[in-house]
Amino acid sequence: MKTIHSRIFAGGAYYLTIIPPTSKRVHIMPKRMGSSPEELHDVLKLWEKQYYLPRELDDARTQKHLVHLYRPPRSDWPGILVACGVLGCWAAIFIHALWFIKLPWTSEEPSSWCxxxxxxxSLEFLYTGLFITTHDAMHGAIALRSRRINDFLGRLAISLYAWFDYSVLHRKHWEHHNHTGIPLVDPDFHHGNPNLLIWFAQFMMSYMTVFQFIKIAAWSNVLLLLGAPIANQMVFMTAAPLLSAFRLFYYGTYVPHHPPKGHVGPMPWQVSRSSNAPTLLSFLTCYHFDMHWEHHRWPYAPWWQLPICRQRLRQALAAEAAAGGGAVASSPCVAVDNRRQQGLGAGLEQVGSLPAATTAAVVAAR
Known part of the structure; x- marks a missing residue:
């Protein structure tokens, strides 16, 4: 077991303990996949033992009193089937792209541009799905009741994506969740320059390793021996995942965690921007990764249930606002209270001191 003691932040200390994916100390739930309400409660207890989050401070922005609104699926089968569906669709399109597409500069009878x-x-979108599947696995959200199945699917997906090291991603991703928006501590946060391209380059470099490139080269040579042209590999196995990496970074890191103009310092998860896009558009954008506040609030929710989290959150905030006589936005994104809008200097830190009913009436992030 690996123990990490973090820095003091916002008046309280984070104490984080993570059981790494390589650990053999895994508690297995009953063999059957279904769960009674009592077993579901045990599943969440099991999850909390393996994926410790920081102690939540008394901060209205966390909406901690609403955490009970969502509970994970009563069975692991839906998550496993969704993950296998993404893997299967990716494999089918990948095989077609590498062996059946004839590029104009390599063939006298090329495939049509359309x-x-x-x-x-299609393949770029499914590459994004591979990473989202890995992301769910790092949260234990594919199979909450079986760490072995969960991590196997996560490792498989990220290997097919770009041969990243699952253990490294797992560790760094939980550092992000436990130190969100803290400069030089959150591995996904910018290092002082929030420029889109600079931040993206820094983000990518932090996850790449020499061993990864060795594995990519070996995989490429295997495919070459199997008859996959190098030109097809460059287009469909290099350009497509790079574009999907930018998509993932933009919607999953840059947009939700980008600091407002003039803001210096931490950007805790409580002020993460969250999308108001229709459910279908959110899926086509980035597998609901843009529902980011909801993801931090309920980190055990699989990507395909984030719309449920958002819907229940909206209903609860609307009810609170109605009871308090206020207006409500569709999600508690980065809040900017009226005093700040009037130029009286109310910053991000002040939002947390607002009453819950007022916090519910937030302004959708720009």
Whole structure:
């Protein structure tokens, strides 16, 4: 077991303990996949033992009193089937792209441009799905009751994506969740310059390793021996995942955690921006990764249930606002209270001191 003691932040200390994915100390739930209400409670207890979050401070922005609104699926089968569905769709399009697409600069009878473009963007979208599947696995959200199945699917997905080290991603991602928006501590946060391209380059470099490139080269040579042209590999196995990496970074890191103009210092998860896009558009954007406040509030929710989290949150905030006689936004994104809008200097830290009913009446992030 690995123990990490973090810095003091916002008046309280975070004490984080993570059981790494390589640990053999895994508690297995009953063999059957279904769960009674009592077993579901045990599942959450099991999850909390393996994925410790920081102690939550007395901060209205966390909406901690609403955490009970969502509970994970009563069975692991839906999560496993969704993950396998993404893997299977990716494999089908990947095989078609590498062996059946003929690029114009490599063949006298090339595939049509419409065909090439359709396959490219379909594969890019499914590459994004591979990473989202890995992301769910790092949260134990594919199979909460079986760490072995959960981590196997996560490792498989990230290997097919770009041969990243699952253990490294797992550790750094939980550092992000436990130190969200703290400069030089959160591995996903910018290092002083929130420029989009600079931040993206820094983000990518922090996760790449020499061993990863060795594995990519070996995989490429295996595919070459199996008849996959190097040109097809460059287009569909290099360009497509790079574009999906930018998509993931933009919607899952930059937009939700980008500091407002002039803001210096931490950007805790409580002020993460969250999308108000329709459910279908949110899915097509980035597998609901843009519902980011909801993801931090309920980190055990799989990506395909984040719309449920958002819907229940909206209903609860609307009810609170109605009881308090106030207006309500669709999600508690980065809040900017009226005093700040009037230029009286009310900053991000002051939002946390507002009453819950007032916090509910937040302004949607720009």
């Amino acid at each position: 065909h090439i473009v359709a396959v490219f963007f």
